[in-house]
């Protein structure tokens with residue numbers, strides 16, 4: 001490991017973190033509390049993968065974080081709560097069959113799940129008070145109770161859904177970089193009621209969570 005001279009002392013270099021959000025409002029909420037690189041890469045897994053892969057090709061990073069607001073599965077992840085993913089799963093990448101949904105892995109292709117470093121997830125949850133569980137990546141925001149129930153039945157540990165985590169994780173995996181996903185819950189997963197989304201509350205929770213992140217990342221890097 002290269003050592004840096006800082007005020008006459010030798011220190012280990014800071015952990016290099018890339019945070020990828022979907023939209024600028026999420027980027028700004030993270031950047032209010034966090035000094036690493038924060039990029040708004042766009043909405044959906046494809047834009048998120050492309051934007052993250054481009055950033056990773058330009059500079060070296062130790063960790064990539066997919067972050068933003070998300071839908072929470074009630075009652076496990078209420079509005080305003082923070083979720084750190086112990087599993088980032090593409091929930092609609094596969095095939096429908098008369099017998100039900102088949103993930104691409106059961107069709108013989110690719111992957112549908114990425115797992116963030118367990119010790120880091122645990123440490124972050126302790127530091128921030130976040131809940132830990134699966135965060136699902138969907139290309140279509142869930143808009144019915146039936147779909148919410150089907151997703152929880154298929155993914156019993158799911159706490160939240162969002163639209164970018166799996167894309168960010170695929171890009172990170174291609175570059176051999178560990179990944180995290182952190183979501184602040186703005187709305188329940190279920191019947192669509194966009195007017196009821198508590199975006200301000202969720203963005204404030206995101207800022208507060210990232211304010212507690214840096215010491216955890218520093219001790220993880222040096223561990």
Ligand SMILES: O=C(O)c1cccc(C(=O)CC[C@H]2O[C@@H](n3cnc4c(=O)[nH]cnc43)[C@H](O)[C@@H]2O)c1
Nearest residue numbers: 022025026043069070071141142161162163164199
């Ligand atoms: O209108 C605004 O001011 C505003 C500010 C910040 C973010 C937004 C978004 O619309 C972000 C879209 C982003 O949010 C994720 N998301 C949020 N809730 C859900 C959900 O229930 N299911 C899936 N995704 C959700 C998602 O990652 C979107 O990319 C607006």
